[in-house]
Amino acid sequence: MKKVSDSNKHLVAQEKDMYISFPGIAKAKGGLVACYLRTDSHHRTKTDIMITRSLDGGKTWIDPQSIAYTDIYEHGSVYVVPRINSLSDGRLVVICDRGLRNPQTEFQYLSTWVYNKQMWNEIFWSYDDGLNWDGPHRIDDVGGEPEYIQELSNGSLMYTRAEVGEMEPRLRFNPATYFEFGSPAKYDWFPGVRVYYRQAAVFSDDGGQSWGRKSLMTDHPLYSDAEAGFAEIKPGHLLAVTRCADHGTRYGQPSRMIRSDDYGVTWDQGVLAPFHGHRPTLGMLQSGKALAVFRNALGTNATYAFVFDPEEQFAYQPNSFIWNEADCTIDNGVMTIKTEEGPERTVRFQLYPAQNDVSRVQLETEMRLEEADEYGCCISSGCWIRFETDRVSLADRPEQGFMLNTREWHKYTIIRQHHEIFVYVDGQLMLHTNTVGLATRTICFGNRYIQNEAKRNRSVSHWRSFSVKVDNPDDYTIDWEWNAAAGYPDQFRRDRLVLLDKSGFSAGDNGYPQWVQQADGTIVIIDYTKGEPVQDQPFVRSYTVTEAELSGTSISLIQPNKQGG
Known part of the structure; x- marks a missing residue:
């Protein structure tokens, strides 16, 4: 299959004995600005939202700084996943969910935080290319791993978040899943057991001052949509891609694609995507094609990029480990x-x-x-x-x-x-x-x-x-x-997807990517990974590529065999 060359990979942030993860990237007047989470472990007890900048198109990164800190000992909470974007008026905005946790409790499932109303979203504003930040400003009582804030062509701002619904009683007890768990009660809060995820779109019509308008994007108890990335593919027409969170994706459902033709007010029923993506980040390229980047799951633990026509129709595709x-x-x-x-x-x-x-x-x-x-x-x-x-x-x-x-x-x-x-x-x-x-x-x-x-x-x-x-x-x-x-x-994977990095054999520790395209056409993708050879702790990388490379016309190939490699 196709993969990004090592010469196109650049270190953004890495610290010994620290868990560096969940990055985002945005364009600014003076270059690129990235955010990421700095913490002690995946099940974090102390968290910093970090900002760093690049002045050379994403190849080197300078001046890391913390814009917000919280821990379970002094504040009784942790940050979860920060996301960043730039708006047409030059402002940068970071959105991040924050969940309650104290030293006596274990790290919770997202569903537990949201269902018990122990989570919320905060935003931070910068008016000077990320040098200084105003915030945090609490904007809801939900949290739910929001996607980065985007500006639609009608001037509205929009982000997506996961909300929690209760499973119908007839769907709660499923012998095909319940007895597979070593301790069934431990998994009551897995999406697909007692509760499920549904995706919501949240809007601001006053430049981010208030966020009172919302629409429900998905409501599929057996699929449990989460982590919806979205793009405005033409004025008023939105395409979103979700992660299947049913039982943590342990059964191998692919992502779903859903569409709106009225600026996100209403959404269709969705279709299965041809890839299996966690935290799919979606956007439009200068060519009019769409680019999705995501963690592959359930399958080989890796991050992939996928260029496609936003109107393209797809058949069902399996996954592979x-x-x-x-x-x-x-x-x-x-x-x-x-x-x-x-x-x-x-x-x-x-x-x-x-x-x-x-x-x-x-x-x-x-x-x-x-x-x-x-x-x-x-x-x-x-x-x-x-x-x-x-x-x-x-x-x-x-x-x-x-x-x-x-x-x-x-x-x-x-x-x-x-x-x-x-x-x-x-x-x-x-x-x-x-x-x-x-x-x-x-x-x-x-x-x-x-x-x-x-x-x-x-x-x-x-x-x-x-x-x-x-x-x-x-x-x-x-x-x-x-x-x-x-x-x-899995011929579709081999033909159409481009590997950024594998990231160890266990699921996770990679794959919450984000990307931007610069004026010269260069695409800069940012992600966290354990890399190859596998490191003890994840770190953040940027990948500088072109659309031609991601479309397969000029990129390294893995060819282990005589047919279809």
């Missing part, structure tokens, strides 16, 4: 997956999940196995199936299965419906049993475990095709198919 691209290759119409111990040698393709334990899932694949450890070759169709060289069985009830020489090519059909699973091999029914107590929402193939849990993952398997249809009663239904003769299951 592949740290080492050479572990997945295609030759002569066959995809070979070779995996070993640890997340750095893991391969898994993730598809849209089942809504619950009775969603109908039908999956078909043609594959053969060369070798596999316990978790080396697995398929989940709402119930985990383990493939060994001489046996196919339920991974969590291994006594239920059948003997089979899986070293030979076979066509498998797996159907999960109404607490039952049916496994056919070459058209013959080989296993029919109940799935009570075994259900999962996960739909995927490859290694069962990824990230830090990736043990006993060794395998060599060969795949010609894979298809799946997931029928969900209240959520999206997908019907997706792939054939190795046409490329990889």
